[in-house]
Every structure is written in structure tokens, then in C-alpha cells.
Amino acid sequence: MTPRQKQLVGFVAFAAFVVVVALLPAFISAFRAQQFAFVGIYLIALLGLNILTGYTGQISLGHGAFMAVGGYTTALLMVGNEQFGQTGALAIEGGMKDVWTIPIAGLVAGLVGLAFGFPALRLSGLYLALATFAVAVATPSAAKRFQEFTGGGSGINLFGVPELTAGLTPVEIFGRELAFNDWLYYLCWTVALVLFAGAWLILRGRTGRAFRAVRDSETAAVSSGVSLARYKILAFGISAAYAGVAGSLYTIAITFVNPDTFPIALSIFLLVGVVVGGLGQLGGLVFGAIFIHFMQIEWAQQMDAVVPDFLPIIGDIDTDTPGAPALAFGAVLILLMFFLPNGVGGIFRRAGQALTSWRYSRGA
Amino acid sequence: MLAAAFADFMQQVVSGFASGGIYAALALALVIIHRSTGVINFSQGEMATLCTYIAWTLTFNHGWSYWPAFVATLVFSFVFGLATHRIVIRPVERGNVLRVVIVTIGLLIAFNGFVVWQWSGEPKALQSPFGTDTIDVGGVVISWQDVGTILVTLGIVVLLWLLFQFTKLGLALRAAAVNPEEARLVGVRVSWMLGLGWGLAAVLGAVAGMLTAPTVGLDPQMMQPILIYAFAAAVLGGIDSPLGAVVGGLALGVLLNLIGVYVDFVGAELKLPVALLVIFVVLIVRPSGIFGRPEVKRV
Numbered sequence: 001m002t003p004r005q006k007q008l009v010g011f012v013a014f015a016a017f018v019v020v021v022a023l024l025p026a027f028i029s030a031f032r033a034q035q036f037a038f039v040g041i042y043l044i045a046l047l048g049l050n051i052l053t054g055y056t057g058q059i060s061l062g063h064g065a066f067m068a069v070g071g072y073t074t075a076l077l078m079v080g081n082e083q084f085g086q087t088g089a090l091a092i093e094g095g096m097k098d099v100w101t102i103p104i105a106g107l108v109a110g111l112v113g114l115a116f117g118f119p120a121l122r123l124s125g126l127y128l129a130l131a132t133f134a135v136a137v138a139t140p141s142a143a144k145r146f147q148e149f150t151g152g153g154s155g156i157n158l159f160g161v162p163e164l165t166a167g168l169t170p171v172e173i174f175g176r177e178l179a180f181n182d183w184l185y186y187l188c189w190t191v192a193l194v195l196f197a198g199a200w201l202i203l204r205g206r207t208g209r210a211f212r213a214v215r216d217s218e219t220a221a222v223s224s225g226v227s228l229a230r231y232k233i234l235a236f237g238i239s240a241a242y243a244g245v246a247g248s249l250y251t252i253a254i255t256f257v258n259p260d261t262f263p264i265a266l267s268i269f270l271l272v273g274v275v276v277g278g279l280g281q282l283g284g285l286v287f288g289a290i291f292i293h294f295m296q297i298e299w300a301q302q303m304d305a306v307v308p309d310f311l312p313i314i315g316d317i318d319t320d321t322p323g324a325p326a327l328a329f330g331a332v333l334i335l336l337m338f339f340l341p342n343g344v345g346g347i348f349r350r351a352g353q354a355l356t357s358w359r360y361s362r363g364a
Numbered sequence: 365m366l367a368a369a370f371a372d373f374m375q376q377v378v379s380g381f382a383s384g385g386i387y388a389a390l391a392l393a394l395v396i397i398h399r400s401t402g403v404i405n406f407s408q409g410e411m412a413t414l415c416t417y418i419a420w421t422l423t424f425n426h427g428w429s430y431w432p433a434f435v436a437t438l439v440f441s442f443v444f445g446l447a448t449h450r451i452v453i454r455p456v457e458r459g460n461v462l463r464v465v466i467v468t469i470g471l472l473i474a475f476n477g478f479v480v481w482q483w484s485g486e487p488k489a490l491q492s493p494f495g496t497d498t499i500d501v502g503g504v505v506i507s508w509q510d511v512g513t514i515l516v517t518l519g520i521v522v523l524l525w526l527l528f529q530f531t532k533l534g535l536a537l538r539a540a541a542v543n544p545e546e547a548r549l550v551g552v553r554v555s556w557m558l559g560l561g562w563g564l565a566a567v568l569g570a571v572a573g574m575l576t577a578p579t580v581g582l583d584p585q586m587m588q589p590i591l592i593y594a595f596a597a598a599v600l601g602g603i604d605s606p607l608g609a610v611v612g613g614l615a616l617g618v619l620l621n622l623i624g625v626y627v628d629f630v631g632a633e634l635k636l637p638v639a640l641l642v643i644f645v646v647l648i649v650r651p652s653g654i655f656g657r658p659e660v661k662r663v
Contacts, residue, residue, distance in 0.1 A: 059462070119644075122651045126404060130599040134644050137592060138637030145634055268406075268469060275466045323480030323584075330474025334452060337467045341459055 006352065013283065014197075021189050030181040034253075035293065037181070040188035041249045042289035046273045047192075047199045047282065048242025053271070054279035055203060056235040057215030059125065062132030063243045064267035065139040069112050070105035070244030071251035071261060072143070075156040077101040078164050084148050098158075098165040102191065102248045109244020110237045117236030121229055136267040140259035155258025158251075165252060188249050195242060200282060202238065211235055212280075269295070276336055278345020287344040291336075295329055371503040376621045382510035384617020385517035389572040390587075390594035391601070391609035392521065393565035398603050400541040400561040401449075401457065403464040407471035409591030411448070412569030413584060414475050415441040416577050417483050419570075420490050430493040434574060438567050445566025449559040457558075479584045492578035513575045520571050521610055524564065528606075537561060592636070593620070600643050602656020612654065616643075 025033045049063050078101060080094025096104075116135065123131050143150045150156070158165050178186070202208060210231045213221035218228055251257040269292045277288025340346055390408060397405045405411075418440050422433035448471070456467050494512035498505050528534040539547035540557035548554050572594075573587060580586060597616045601608020616639060624635045652658045 053462075119648050122648055124651075126398070126603050127599060127647055127651060127653070129404070130595060131644050131647060133592075133595070134637075134640035137640055141634055141637045271462075272466055272469055275462050279460065279462065322485060323477045323482070326477025327474050327481055328477070330470045330472070330477055333470035333473065334467050337456055337463050337470065341456070341463060 025182050025185055033185045034181040037185040037188040039289045039293045040192040041246050042293050043192045044195050045243050045246035045270055046285045046288050048239040049270050049274050052235050052239035056211040059129045060132040061129045062136035062267050063270045064262040065135045066109045066240040066243035067247030068139050068262035069109040070247030071257045073105040073108045074101040074248040074251045075257045078161055079156050084151050098252050105248035106241045106245040110241030113240020114237035117233035136264050143259040157256035184253055276343050278343030281345025283348050284343050284345025374504040376625055377618055378506050379510050380618035380621035382513040384614035385514050386572045386576055387593045387597045387617055388610045388613025389517045389568045391597040391613045393568040394598045395606050395609040396561050396565045400558045406468040408569050409587030410472050410475035411566050412573035413587045414479055415570035416573035419574050420488050437570050441566040441570035442563040446559045446563040449562035485584055487581045487583040490577035490582050596643050602653030605655035608655030
């Protein structure tokens with residue numbers, strides 16, 4: 001396929017996907033709609049992580065921390081921290097409506113990401129992985145420790161401000177009243193699809209080319225006039241901003257935030273999601289998001305409630321035996337890596353290649 | 365007053381060395397695997413936990429005494445590590461490193477699930493081979509458990525060093541890790557050497573697990589925080605340097621103990637983040653760890 005045809009196929013696929021996303025809630029239960037809202041949230045975080053890891057080649061094991069920054073930003077802007085006894089310059093009054101906090105959360109997390117990008121310039125590979133991991137490990141404890149600012153171990157909940165979040169008061173859009181689950185679904189997916197298109201726009205042009213050059217060979221990138229520092233820091237900033245938006249939506253979705261909302265395991269799951277979805281690919285990430293969302297919740301408790309529908313192979317496992325679901329999920333993850341070395345996105349790419357060679361072998 | 369304070373300080377240092385020895389053993393396991401396979405084995409901690417459960421089963425269910433069970437567990441862990449490499453890691457070894465990393469995360473989840481499934485999540489007690497007695501060295505009270513932990517980890521580390529440095533097998537192991545292509549040309553069976561590396565790493569992990577269990581209690585999550593410390597220790601020392609892993613582990617053990625006790629602001633809550641912050645700063649100054657060599661790439 002020529003690049004132009006490729007682009008066309010991409011547009012059609014994206015448009016079809018938007019239609020599917022828009023119509024899906026009509027066919028599934030409210031409970032399921034809420035679950036798919038979380039898939040949208042994870043998709044946003046995965047898009048961000050893929051920009052950094054898949055396209056720029058910088059491993060991060062700490063994106064949960066950037067999500068936490070976004071989540072806390074949203075909660076603080078809505079509720080404020082004066083109730084925890086915070087006074088002076090750090091006091092935040094709150095009172096902002098939930099949807100308006102989302103871009104601010106992204107901005108704040110993005111700035112934190114840029115700031116983190118500077119010291120991270122010195123590190124690469126596993127050393128960078130540890131440094132980011134350190135941030136993820138430190139975040140929950142730091143949130144507990146600075147309780148005048150963050151509400152400490154019990155965190156901040158949004159129940160006190162029902163008028164600010166549609167999670168607690170019904171929303172009316174175009175004269176129709178939306179149930180919480182549907183509202184959440186559409187909110188998360190609207191943001192996710194806009195950011196998906198945004199990621200595509202960033203990655204297709206000059207910036208994306210520079211990112212890939214940094215990933216493939218730093219030396220060659222520098223020789224071609226690509227500034228390593230500039231693009232690595234930029235990748236960190238964009239990536240963290242995406243994570244911040246995801247964290248903000250996550251907080252709105254669960255109507256509270258506390259230090260355990262964004263655990264270390266989340267950061268690791270995000271990396272798993274990116275690799276399962278496909279490094280350096282955008283389309284496959286939807287599957288990565290589905291995978292980690294259902295893996296995360298179902299891993300421990302609600303195995304039999306949801307999984308049989310999605311993963312019939314492991315649905316038969318006796319859920320009265322604790323540990324067996326985790327064993328099965330671990331095995332599924334390993335098998336996925338065996339058979340899909342480039343993630344789900346790899347299938348797309350291979351299908352495209354097959355199509356191309358078919359066209360040319362026809363003598364077209 | 366000053367003497368008492370000093371004795372107190374020394375006590376913290378000694379128990380720091382004991383936990384540091386455990387971090388060092390696990391960090392060394394990570395380094396061995398990273399040198400040969402180029403990945404961080406996230407399942408190292410869970411492999412250690414699983415092996416420790418084997419030791420528990422042998423002592424508790426089959427009435428073995430500690431040391432025979434210890435040796436049997438080491439043999440088991442070696443075979444276990446080797447088999448893990450042959451069956452699960454070898455097929456994905458070529459290609460993207462991240463793929464192998466994700467496989468080890470899959471192993472982490474699967475092994476953890478297996479342990480919970482087999483032995484339930486309830487904590488078990490593994491007896492200590494060293495008893496609960498303490499000795500008094502010039503006012504510094506030291507438990508035999510700490511002394512034993514330090515001696516056993518040091519012993520294992522020295523044995524490994526002898527193996528790597530002075531035997532033909534050790535030379536082959538190093539050759540396979542440093543330059544697989546040329547090692548293959550001179551007749552080293554590289555794939556088996558990498559497998560042996562996994563086996564030895566599993567042995568180190570099992571030692572760390574069996575020494576940890578008596579003090580903190582054996583449960584499926586036992587080694588997870590220790591893996592984080594070991595990871596930090598390995599990176600602090602330089603991820604490819606065995607000496608770095610040992611020094612890094614001991615330094616981290618002592619550092620953690622001292623800041624937990626003496627820095628009021630930190631306390632138990634912030635111990636781990638502060639330790640990681642210290643490492644972060646060290647890495648900014650020396651991006652390849654204290655003993656690591658900066659990677660030189662050919663274009």
C-alpha cells in the first residue's frame with residue numbers, strides 16, 4: 001500500500017471505531033458501560049506511555065505516579081484542601097466543576113513530567129526504569145506523609161461536592177438525562193478519542209520522526225540534527241500529560257482518590273498493556289487497555305462475575321480456589337508474548353503487509 | 365551515654381548488614397540474569413518465595429530438619445530456575461527485550477497465583493536454624509539470626525565467586541554472557557550456560573527467601589518488597605557488576621536501617637521512598653551505578 005492508501009485505511013478504521021464506541025452503550029448493561037469507561041481511561045494512559053516507551057524508546061515503570069498527579073489535581077481543584085487544615089500558599093479552595101479540572105490535571109502532570117525529564121536525560125535503559133519506578137514507589141508514601149495537602153491515608157473524596165460532579169448528580173445533555181454510567185462512558189471515550197487523534201497528529205509529523213530517530217539510534221539522531229535532550233524531555237512531558245488526564249478521569253470515575261488508588265502494580269500493568277497492545281503502534285492499544293483493565297479487577301476477586309464473557313478459556317476455572325485465576329492470567333500473558341511478539345498491533349501491521357504483497361504479486 | 369548511643373548505632377548497623385545480605389543475594393541473582401539474558405527478572409522474588417514454601421513443606425509436613433531441607437531446596441531451586449529458562453524464557457529470548465520483561469511479569473503473576481493456590485495466603489512460620497538467642501559483643505547485642513544470615517549470604521557469594529573465577533565452567537558462563545557469538549565459536553554451549561545462570565540465580569533467591577522467612581514470616585507476598593530493594597541495590601552497584609550488587613545490597617540495608625531510626629522526619633513510612641531518592645541522586649551523578657561501566661555503543 002502506498003502511504004496515502006495506508007492513511008485512508010487508518011481513517012476508515014478510526015471512523016468505524018468511533019461509531020462502535022458511540023453505539024456500544026445501547027447494547028450493553030450500565031455496569032458493563034462503566035467497565036468500558038475504565039478501558040477508555042487506560043487507553044489514554046497507554047497512549048501516553050507508548051509515546052514515551054514505544055516511540056521514543058524510554059522505559060518508564062512509573063506512569064502510575066503521573067496518573068496520581070492528575071488524580072490529586074482534580075480532587076484538590078474540586079474539593080480543596082482547607083478541610084485538612086492546610087493554610088498559606090498551599091491552600092486550595094476548590095469548587096471547580098469536574099470536567100474543567102481534566103485539562104488542568106493534564107497540564108500539571110505534563111509539567112511534572114517535563115521536570116522529571118531533565119534528570120532522566122542522564123539515564124537510559126534499566127537505570128531509567130529504576131528511576132521512574134522509584135518515583136512510583138515513593139508517590140503513595142509521600143501522599144500519606146503530606147496529609148495537610150493530600151488528606152493523608154484516607155485521601156480526598158468527592159462526596160462532599162455532589163453539585164460539581166455528574167457522578168453524584170444526574171447530567172442533562174440535549175434534554176436527555178444521562179445515567180452516571182453512560183455519562184462516564186461518553187466522557188472518558190470522548191477524551192480518549194480526541195487524545196488518540198492528538199497522538200496520531202503528534203507522531204505523524206516532524207516530532208514523531210524525531211522521537212523514532214531517538215529510539216532507533218541516538219547517535220544517528222544527533223548526527224541528523226535531532227536534539228536528544230529536547231525530544232526526550234518533550235516525550236516525557238506529553239506522556240505524563242496523557243497519564244495525568246487518565247488519572248483525573250479515574251478519580252472522577254471512582255469519586256475519590258487516596259494513596260492506594262495508584263499503586264506500583266498499576267505502573268507495571270501499564271507497561272504490560274503497552275507491550276500487549278504493541279510498542280510503537282496506536283490501534284492495538286485498545287486491546288492492551290481491555291487486557292489490563294479486565295486483568296486488574298478480575299485477577300483477585302470478581303473472576304466469575306465478568307471473565308467468562310471475555311476469556312472463555314479461563315472462565316471454567318474453579319473460582320473457589322484462590323490463586324488459580326492469577327495463575328491462569330500469568331499463563332495467558334506469557335502465551336500472548338509467545339504468539340504475539342509485537343502485541344496485538346503486530347497483527348494489524350502483518351495484515352497490512354500481507355495486503356501489500358498480495359496487491360503486488362497480482363501484478364497490479 | 366555516648367557509649368550506649370554508640371552501641372545502639374552499632375546494633376542498627378549489624379542488623380542492617382543482615383538484611384543487606386539478603387538484598388545482596390537477591391540483587392546478585394538479578395545481576396547474573398541481567399548479564400546473561402539482558403533483562404530484569406521480575407519473577408525473581410516469587411521464585412524465591414516458591415522455593416521457600418518447598419523448604420517449609422519439607423520441614424513442616426515431612427519432618428525434615430532445617431539443614432537437609434535447606435540443601436534439598438537449593439537443589440530444587442537450581443532445577444526450577446534452569447527449567448524456567450529452558451521452557452519459558454528461551455523461546456522469547458530473541459527480539460525485543462521488553463517482551464522478555466513482560467514474560468517475567470507474567471511469571472511473577474503466575475508463580476504468585478500458584479503459591480496462593482497450593483499453600484493458601486495464610487502466613488506460615490519457618491523455623492530459624494539459628495535460634496532466638498543473642499550474643500553481646502562489647503555492649504552491642506546481636507542476634508544469632510543476624511550473624512547466621514550474614515555468614516550464609518557471604519558464604520554463598522564467595523562460593524559463587526570461586527565458581528565464576530576459578531573453574532572452567534565459570535569461564536564458560538562468563539564467556540556466554542559477555543560474548544555469546546564468539547563463545548559459541550570456541551565450543552561453549554551458550555544456551556545451556558544461560559540456563560545455568562538462571563539456575564544459580566534461583567539458588568541465590570532461595571537462600572534469600574529461606575533466610576528472610578524466619579524473621580518476617582512466610583507468606584505469598586514475602587519477597588515483593590525485598591525484590592524492590594534488590595533491584596535498587598543492583599542498580600545502585602551497577603546492574604552488570606556482581607561486586608556492585610553485593611556492596612549495593614549491604615549499603616542499602618545499613619542505610620535503610622539508619623535512616624529509619626535516626627531521621628525523625630522519615631520514620632518507617634518514608635524509609636523506602638527516601639532510600640530510592642538517595643539512589644536516584646547517586647544515579648544522576650553516576651548514571652551506570654557505582655561499579656558499573658558506562659555502556660559504549662558502536663554505531
